[in-house]
Amino acid sequence: MALLLKLVYAFGLYVALASVYSLCRLVQNYRIARRVGVPIRFVPIDHNNRLWLVVDRKVAWLLRRWLPFGLGDNNLTRFDWRGWEFEDKYKEHLLLGDAFMHVSPGKNWLYVCNPDSVLDILRRSRDFPRPMEIYELLNFFGPNLATVEGQQWKNQRRMAMSYFNEANNEMVWHETVSLASDALHSWASKPFVTSTADDTRTITLHVLSKAAHGKSNKFYSRDDQEDVNPETNYKEALRIVLDNTMLIAALGRKFLAKNWLPRALKKVNTACEAFQRHLTEAYEDEKQALICGRSSSKSTYMASLIHASQDEATGSTGGLTEDEIYGNMYIFSFAGHDSTTHTLTFALMLMAVNPDVQDWISAEVRHVFGEQDPSNWNYGTGFPRLHRCMATMLETARLFTPVPIVKSTGKGATSLKVGDKIIAVPADTHIILNYAALHTLPRIWGEDSLAWRPARWIQGSPNGEFDKEQVVWPQRGAFIAWSEGQRSCPGRKFSQVEFVGTMAALFKDWRVEPLTMAGERIEAARRRLMHQISTDSAQILLLQMLHPEKAPLVWKKRDAGVSNDPSMVPKV
Ligand code: HEM
Numbered sequence: 214m215a216l217l218l219k220l221v222y223a224f225g226l227y228v229a230l231a232s233v234y235s236l237c238r239l240v241q242n243y244r245i246a247r248r249v250g251v252p253i254r255f256v257p258i259d260h261n262n263r264l265w266l267v268v269d270r271k272v273a274w275l276l277r278r279w280l281p282f283g284l285g286d287n288n289l290t291r292f293d294w295r296g297w298e299f300e301d302k303y304k305e306h307l308l309l310g311d312a313f314m315h316v317s318p319g320k321n322w323l324y325v326c327n328p329d330s331v332l333d334i335l336r337r338s339r340d341f342p343r344p345m346e347i348y349e350l351l352n353f354f355g356p357n358l359a360t361v362e363g364q365q366w367k368n369q370r371r372m373a374m375s376y377f378n379e380a381n382n383e384m385v386w387h388e389t390v391s392l393a394s395d396a397l398h399s400w401a402s403k404p405f406v407t408s409t410a411d412d413t414r415t416i417t418l419h420v421l422s423k424a425a426h427g428k429s430n431k432f433y434s435r436d437d438q439e440d441v442n443p444e445t446n447y448k449e450a451l452r453i454v455l456d457n458t459m460l461i462a463a464l465g466r467k468f469l470a471k472n473w474l475p476r477a478l479k480k481v482n483t484a485c486e487a488f489q490r491h492l493t494e495a496y497e498d499e500k501q502a503l504i505c506g507r508s509s510s511k512s513t514y515m516a517s518l519i520h521a522s523q524d525e526a527t528g529s530t531g532g533l534t535e536d537e538i539y540g541n542m543y544i545f546s547f548a549g550h551d552s553t554t555h556t557l558t559f560a561l562m563l564m565a566v567n568p569d570v571q572d573w574i575s576a577e578v579r580h581v582f583g584e585q586d587p588s589n590w591n592y593g594t595g596f597p598r599l600h601r602c603m604a605t606m607l608e609t610a611r612l613f614t615p616v617p618i619v620k621s622t623g624k625g626a627t628s629l630k631v632g633d634k635i636i637a638v639p640a641d642t643h644i645i646l647n648y649a650a651l652h653t654l655p656r657i658w659g660e661d662s663l664a665w666r667p668a669r670w671i672q673g674s675p676n677g678e679f680d681k682e683q684v685v686w687p688q689r690g691a692f693i694a695w696s697e698g699q700r701s702c703p704g705r706k707f708s709q710v711e712f713v714g715t716m717a718a719l720f721k722d723w724r725v726e727p728l729t730m731a732g733e734r735i736e737a738a739r740r741r742l743m744h745q746i747s748t749d750s751a752q753i754l755l756l757q758m759l760h761p762e763k764a765p766l767v768w769k770k771r772d773a774g775v776s777n778d779p780s781m782v783p784k785v
Pocket residue numbers: 358359360370544545548549550552553556610615616617618619693694695696699700701702703704705707708
């Protein structure tokens with residue numbers, strides 16, 4: 214009993230000291246923030262508090278729901294959880310201006326949504342480096358492109374970039390069209406599909422697997438899959454690793470390997486070990502192939518890294534360590550997989566809500582490929598003409614931007630022009646490029662900025678000729694889904710080829726709609742699905758639908774050809 218009391222006192226003392234410390238830090242940070250001269254909001258917990266990150270959304274939701282007398286509406290429940298920006302869109306910036314500051318007991322966080330300032334930040338990568346303590350959490354298979362800075366980043370980026378080229382994009386195209394055609398075959402054979410998100414994940418994972426180590430896999434729907442044991446199933450292992458990245462980062466791989474942990478945590482550890490095993494085997498295979506002269510090709514990511522690394526090993530910069538190769542294989546899978554999967558899932562759901570966009574795309578794909586079998590679709594002559602399919606991706610990535618971007622001022626203070634004001638940004642400030650606001654500001658995107666309307670990206674010809682249509686871009690800095698500048702996404706075109714190939718294969722001859730409930734009309738089902746997309750999506754690590762399985766979709770063959778509706782496209 215005495216021991217228990219001591220423990221309670223010790224815990225109480227710890228909480229009291231931690232609170233006093235947090236308060237002192239908050240006051241200190243406030244003094245620094247005040248000098249910047251932008252509006253300030255206090256947030257009680259730092260946005261990068263790792264333990265908070267594990268529970269933030271749930272706790273904020275519970276407090277919002279259960280605290281009485283309106284107490285649930287406070288800065289913690291409104292702004293202090295991952296992805297609050299997605300819910301808020303541009304509202305906070307409309308109220309406070311293009312820049313404002315969140316002051317927390319940890320860091321000061323500057324939010325910016327001015328296109329010129331955003332572009333300036335992305336271009337001045339020395340003044341605004343990545344805050345490595347945030348990205349470090351993606352280090353658990355080894356240092357990689359996303360988690361290093363300076364010369365180490367330059368070396369890794371150069372070696373990684375040797376993979377991203379048109380020959381490999383062509384591979385991505387053919388692999389994607391083939392997998393998406395198989396997915397369509399599987400979906401069309403069912404009365405309805407609840408595995409849309411899982412199955413799009415299978416498509417992107419298989420494309421990546423082909424890209425990473427040259428292995429083609431057949432598509433199978435999650436519903437038809439028997440082996441979901443992470444020890445033997447690579448996709449399952451990777452899925453668990455990706456879904457639990459936050460947890461793995463918070464607890465660390467060493468801790469997760471402890472024997473006494475509950476079964477759910479052991480499963481995460483099993484998945485990490487299986488994924489690591491898989492990487493090691495692939496690495497050893499490739500190295501062996503290189504030694505035996507069997508691998509002269511740089512057509513896989515693993516081979517490109519090993520070749521580039523060997524080429525540089527003798528130079529002054531040196532090659533990659535084994536850990537760096539593993540780290541980069543992980544980040545390639547992570548960055549290249551979830552971002553595209555979630556964008557595709559959002560797009561398929563949005564297509565089910567918008568049959569007119571399906572017709573619009575179908576008309577374009579028919580125009581480009583006619584009656585050719587998808588296996589003969591040519592990348593070089595087909596992909597660049599599929600502007601509407603591309604517009605669908607851009608519009609989805611605008612409203613449902615998967616990847617957030619955080620910068621920092623690092624050790625040095627700097628200045629930043631925001632509108633007609635120059636602000637002094639203190640050292641050690643974290644900067645959020647607020648894409649959710651930037652991508653929806655009515656002054657850039659018009660009064661219908663919150664509506665999903667792919668045609669806004671297309672400039673048409675007066676009489677609706679397909680080949681005169683082209684994609685129009687907003688002012689630079691206003692659309693940053695793939696970022697800009699030195700550290701922009703190297704997989705941008707890879708993901709676009711994947712997305713466009715999938716859309717073309719799915720929608721040329723088929724259409725999709727939400728499953729109607731008993732007594733429900735199709736219009737009501739569409740409204741229900743749109744409500745789910747808007748309210749049941751959140752940022753886990755990336756933005757995603759939380760329960761896509763609760764949105765069953767039905768695939769139907771188009772009865773006849775679709776006419777091109779030029780009224781969808783704004784005229785020049
Ligand atoms: C819809 C698809 C995608 C989107 C929206 C996207 C977006 C982004 C963004 C915004 C960044 C910069 C993040 C930051 O500065 O913090 C980034 C970085 C990165 N992306 Fe993508 N990405 C996509 C697909 C891909 C694909 C398919 C690959 C690889 C196959 C890939 C590989 C990477 C890598 C390795 C980085 C780190 C680059 C560096 O720091 O030098 N991404 N991506």
